C-alpha cells in the first residue's frame with residue numbers, strides 16, 4: 001500500500017549483487033540490510049532508486065544518446081520502422097499515438113519486446129508475435145540495445161531475488177514457472193520540451209505520459225539527467241517528484257508484483273510532465289513474468305493477511321495484450 005511518502009529512497013544494492021547467486025544469501029548481513037530497505041521502499045512508495053547496480057555509467061548514457069539521435073531524425077526516416085499490429089506492436093510511434101486514459105500522450109517512442117515466434121504462446125501470444133524493428137541509424141543501435149537488455153535482465157533478476165526475500169519467500173520465488181523465462185519490454189521514449197510540444201500535430205497539452213501503473217514485476221528506468229519530469233502519486237493524491245539521480249535507476253513495482261505480494265506492495269501511479277524547454281529521453285526496461293504465467297498471491301503474503309487473498313489470478317500475457325490493444329490510436 002502506498003503511504004504519504006514525500007520522497008523516494010535511494011538504495012545501494014551492491015551487497016545484494018555480490019551474493020545474489022549464493023544459496024545462503026539470506027544469511028548475509030549485507031544482503032539482509034538491502035532486503036530491509038527494499039521491503040520498506042516497496043511498502044511505502046512502490047518506487048526506489050538503485051545505485052551500486054554495476055551497469056556502467058557510460059552505457060546508461062550511450063543508450064540515451066542514441067535514442068536522442070534517433071528522435072532527432074526526419075520523420076520520414078523514423079516512420080520506416082513504424083509500429084503496427086502486423087509488426088507485433090514493435091517499432092516507432094509518433095507523438096500522440098499512445099493514449100493513456102483516453103488522452104494522447106505527448107511522447108514518441110520505439111517499443112521493443114522479447115521475441116515471440118509464431119504459435120509460441122498459442123492464441124494468447126498472437127498479438128505480440130514479431131521481431132523488434134531496430135533503426136539503421138546510428139548503426140550501433142541494435143548491438144548496443146541488446147547488450148543493455150541483457151544487463152538489465154540480469155540486474156532485474158537479482159533485485160527480484162532480494163524482493164523475494166523481502167516478501168518472506170525463498171530467493172528463487174520468481175524463477176522457474178513464475179519468471180524463470182521472463183518476458184521483457186523496452187520503451188525508448190522522447191518527450192518534446194515545452195516550446196516544441198505543439199509542433200507535430202497540433203496537440204496542445206503538457207502531459208508526456210498520463211497517470212498509469214506498469215504491468216509486470218519491476219521497471220528499471222534510465223532517465224535523462226537534469227530534467228525533472230517524472231512524478232509519483234502518494235496516498236493522499238499528491239504528486240511527488242522523482243528527479244534524476246545521475247547513474248542511478250528509478251525502480252518501480254508493476255501490477256504482477258502487486259498481485260504476488262497480495263497488495264503489500266502496490267504498483268504506484270506515475271506520470272511524466274516535461275515542463276523544461278529541453279527534449280527529454282528515457283530508456284525504460286520492464287522485467288516481467290513468463291508470458292503465460294498465471295499470477296496469484298504468494299502463500300507467504302496471504303498469511304500476512306490472515307489467509308485472505310485480495311486479488312484474483314491474472315495471466316500476465318492477457319494483461320499485456322489488453323493494454324497493447326487499447327494503448328494506441330488507429331495505427
Ligand SMILES: N=C(N)NCCCC[C@H](N)C(=O)O
Nearest residue numbers: 099100101185212214215327
Ligand atoms: N509497458 C508499459 N508499462 N508501458 C507503460 C506505458 C504507459 C502508458 C499507456 N498508455 C498506459 O495507459 O498504460
Ligand SMILES: O=C(O)CCC(=O)C(=O)O
Nearest residue numbers: 187189223230272282284
Ligand atoms: O519516462 C519516464 O520517466 C517514465 C515512463 C513510464 O512511466 C513508462 O513508460 O511506463
Ligand SMILES: [Fe+2]
Nearest residue numbers: 212213214270
Ligand atoms: Fe510507467
